Amino acid sequence: MKGMRQPEPAQPAHAPAEGLRQAMSWLHTWAGLVFGWLLFAMFLTGALSFFRPEITRWMRPEVAVQPVSAARSVEVAEAYLRRHAPDAARWFIVASTAREPGVRISYQAAKPPPGQRGFRRVTLDPVTGQEIHARETRGGDFLYRFHFQLEMGVPWGRWLAGIAGMFMLVAILSGIITHKKLFADFFTFRPRKGGQRAWMDGHNALSVLGLPFHLMITFSGLVLLASLLMPAGILAAYDNEREFFDEAFPAFAMKPASGQAAPLVPLAPLVAQAEQAWDGGAIQRMVVNRPGDAAATVSLSRAVSDRVSYGRQAPTLTFDGVTGQPLGGTGEAGAVGTVAGTVVGLHLGLFAQPLLRWAYFLVSLAGTAMVGTGLALWIAKRRQKLRSGAPDTLSLRLVDVLNAGSIAGLCVACAAYFWANRVLPADLPARGQWETRIFFAAWAASYVYAALRGRRKWRDLSALGALLLLLLPVLNALTTDRHLGASLPAGDWVMAGFDLSALVAGLLLAWIARKSGGREQAASRRPARHATAGPDGAAPPLAGSSNAAYESR
Amino acid sequence: MSAAAFCLAYAGFSALCLAMDRHHEDVFDRALPRGRRLWLRALGWLGLVLSLAACATAWGWSYGIVEWVGILSLAGLLLIWLLAYRPRAALAAAGACAAAAPLLAWAA
Numbered sequence: 064m065k066g067m068r069q070p071e072p073a074q075p076a077h078a079p080a081e082g083l084r085q086a087m088s089w090l091h092t093w094a095g096l097v098f099g100w101l102l103f104a105m106f107l108t109g110a111l112s113f114f115r116p117e118i119t120r121w122m123r124p125e126v127a128v129q130p131v132s133a134a135r136s137v138e139v140a141e142a143y144l145r146r147h148a149p150d151a152a153r154w155f156i157v158a159s160t161a162r163e164p165g166v167r168i169s170y171q172a173a174k175p176p177p178g179q180r181g182f183r184r185v186t187l188d189p190v191t192g193q194e195i196h197a198r199e200t201r202g203g204d205f206l207y208r209f210h211f212q213l214e215m216g217v218p219w220g221r222w223l224a225g226i227a228g229m230f231m232l233v234a235i236l237s238g239i240i241t242h243k244k245l246f247a248d249f250f251t252f253r254p255r256k257g258g259q260r261a262w263m264d265g266h267n268a269l270s271v272l273g274l275p276f277h278l279m280i281t282f283s284g285l286v287l288l289a290s291l292l293m294p295a296g297i298l299a300a301y302d303n304e305r306e307f308f309d310e311a312f313p314a315f316a317m318k319p320a321s322g323q324a325a326p327l328v329p330l331a332p333l334v335a336q337a338e339q340a341w342d343g344g345a346i347q348r349m350v351v352n353r354p355g356d357a358a359a360t361v362s363l364s365r366a367v368s369d370r371v372s373y374g375r376q377a378p379t380l381t382f383d384g385v386t387g388q389p390l391g392g393t394g395e396a397g398a399v400g401t402v403a404g405t406v407v408g409l410h411l412g413l414f415a416q417p418l419l420r421w422a423y424f425l426v427s428l429a430g431t432a433m434v435g436t437g438l439a440l441w442i443a444k445r446r447q448k449l450r451s452g453a454p455d456t457l458s459l460r461l462v463d464v465l466n467a468g469s470i471a472g473l474c475v476a477c478a479a480y481f482w483a484n485r486v487l488p489a490d491l492p493a494r495g496q497w498e499t500r501i502f503f504a505a506w507a508a509s510y511v512y513a514a515l516r517g518r519r520k521w522r523d524l525s526a527l528g529a530l531l532l533l534l535l536p537v538l539n540a541l542t543t544d545r546h547l548g549a550s551l552p553a554g555d556w557v558m559a560g561f562d563l564s565a566l567v568a569g570l571l572l573a574w575i576a577r578k579s580g581g582r583e584q585a586a587s588r589r590p591a592r593h594a595t596a597g598p599d600g601a602a603p604p605l606a607g608s609s610n611a612a613y614e615s616r
Numbered sequence: 617m618s619a620a621a622f623c624l625a626y627a628g629f630s631a632l633c634l635a636m637d638r639h640h641e642d643v644f645d646r647a648l649p650r651g652r653r654l655w656l657r658a659l660g661w662l663g664l665v666l667s668l669a670a671c672a673t674a675w676g677w678s679y680g681i682v683e684w685v686g687i688l689s690l691a692g693l694l695l696i697w698l699l700a701y702r703p704r705a706a707l708a709a710a711g712a713c714a715a716a717a718p719l720l721a722w723a724a
Binding site: 247249250251252253254255268269272273275276371409414418419422423425426429 | 618629632633636638639678679682683685686687688689690692693695696697699700701
């Protein structure tokens with residue numbers, strides 16, 4: 064790394080700092096590149112996950128139900144479960160909310176058929192109490208799960224996501240150290256300079272302006288996976304992880320049945336009791352252990368969206384399932400629990416009301432763009448160093464193909480996922496799986512196309528993504544009656560918001576397609592120019608410096 | 617109130633941006649006098665602080681700070697993007713924001 068050309072006069076007093084900065088630049092470049100492709104996907108699907116329920120609702124357009132109170136939700140669920148699953152080992156009830164108006168229940172059958180886990184999920188219409196039959200789809204849950212499990216088996220996907228998150232944190236910290244003029248360049252963005260300079264400015268602006276969010280989301284994401292990434296703390300104090308989680312989340316611990324039958328207490332009045340105990344706090348979920356048994360218990364949890372510090376674990380209250388007597392519960396967490404809950408809660412963003420949710424979404428998109436511009440910058444830097452007229456080296460071509468497939472290709476894949484939701488027949492067996500298969504097929508095809516199509520790959524893939532997204536509202540109008548013409552006058556902001564967002568995203572991709580078309584043409588014109596200085600007046604690329612990873616700014 | 621907070625953040629960042637030689641020359645084509653730099657800096661920081669105050673009034677301090685950080689990021693990115701392609705429009709928007717902020721705060 065020593066002996067690089069330096070645009071600024073090197074001062075001996077600063078030599079150690081420069082050494083650190085160069086080392087960090089190297090780290091930033093390679094940590095960012097190796098995990099950048101994966102991180103881009105995690106950022107984009109994570110950003111979309113802030114609208115997970117809304118995406119699911121758009122993907123199940125035949126479900127149009129109105130939210131009801133928690134007490135009414137439990138009433139509806141209780142009636143259904145008493146009729147259909149009286150001998151289940153436990154019942155789970157998630158109350159109707161404004162964001163997810165359906166009453167979601169699930170139960171574990173007492174004697175599942177051989178070879179099955181016997182876990183059944185049902186969504187009920189909160190008004191009629193009838194089971195809702197809609198097209199089978201994983202909806203926003205697919206994007207949410209992909210964000211941290213990468214569609215791999217437990218625990219491999221989460222491990223990989225955790226490792227990628229650690230590299231992200233390394234990349235952020237090394238990036239801060241590497242950035243020479245964080246404050247002087249705070250507002251600097253010079254797209255007209257082109258090439259490396261423009262990408263560098265864009266990358267810096269997106270990173271620095273979003274820095275508090277990027278740091279928070281990366282760190283808290285790692286905290287969410289902490290028990291998986293660093294199990295030593297738990298294993299030192301407990302015999303196994305099960306014991307730890309049972310103690311940490313007592314409401315969800317499985318308790319043995321007594322074997323004696325006893326009628327279950329009516330559930331709806333318990334909701335009123337809990338609401339009173341929490342000063343009108345919203346009830347989100349209810350777990351009934353061993354319904355119909357003398358040892359039955361009923362646990363209620365407060366809505367995690369009530370407070371950011373609840374994270375994933377809101378206070379719970381447990382009642383005796385036969386007498387209805389309160390058995391205690393977990394109250395407000397202590398200082399440590401509140402801090403941990405806040406860190407987790409900030410990541411999940413469930414507490415965020417619509418305006419803040421949009422801010423979360425937009426800043427995560429800035430984070431997505433930060434990763435994307437970082438990947439593009441890797442190419443731009445090295446392309447600038449090539450002897451003018453020289454074709455891209457193999458490594459440049461390879462990285463560019465992976466970049467195009469990972470960035471533009473993922474946009475195409477997401478659009479294809481939404482298209483599949485509308486185009487596939489509603490009664491197709493394993494329909495939800497076909498939707499995700501189409502997602503991955505479209506993504507894989509994008510990589511292949513990028514590898515084959517060379518120069519036009521960015522423009523074509525972005526244009527395809529733009530086209531798919533711009534036509535999505537049209538497709539929605541052709542296949543459902545909840546199109547923009549109906550949803551806008553009705554004030555149906557879930558459907559209208561999705562369609563409008565698809566239009567905006569489509570326009571953005573179209574802009575990128577136009578820009579990259581110009582850029583790729585410029586790149587192909589480059590051989591015609593002879594040994595001129597770079598567009599920003601930098602010295603002509605030095606021969607023999609192609610292996611230098613660090614470039615002074 | 618959130619609109620006021622956003623406007624204040626945008627106007628504040630604009631003033632801080634104009635207080636830097638490079639951006640001042642880009643927008644006005646002339647060098648930045650020292651006195652004006654100090655004024656712009658003071659106004660810029662005032663805008664950001666008032667934006668924080670608006671967030672805190674609307675959501676309380678703990679949530680307000682989270683909102684404020686998000687608003688700062690978005691306002692800053694919008695300003696940078698406008699400055700690059702439409703510097704005059706960016707300046708006009710800053711003026712409009714500064715004018716609109718008290719009205720929005722008063723209306724909320």
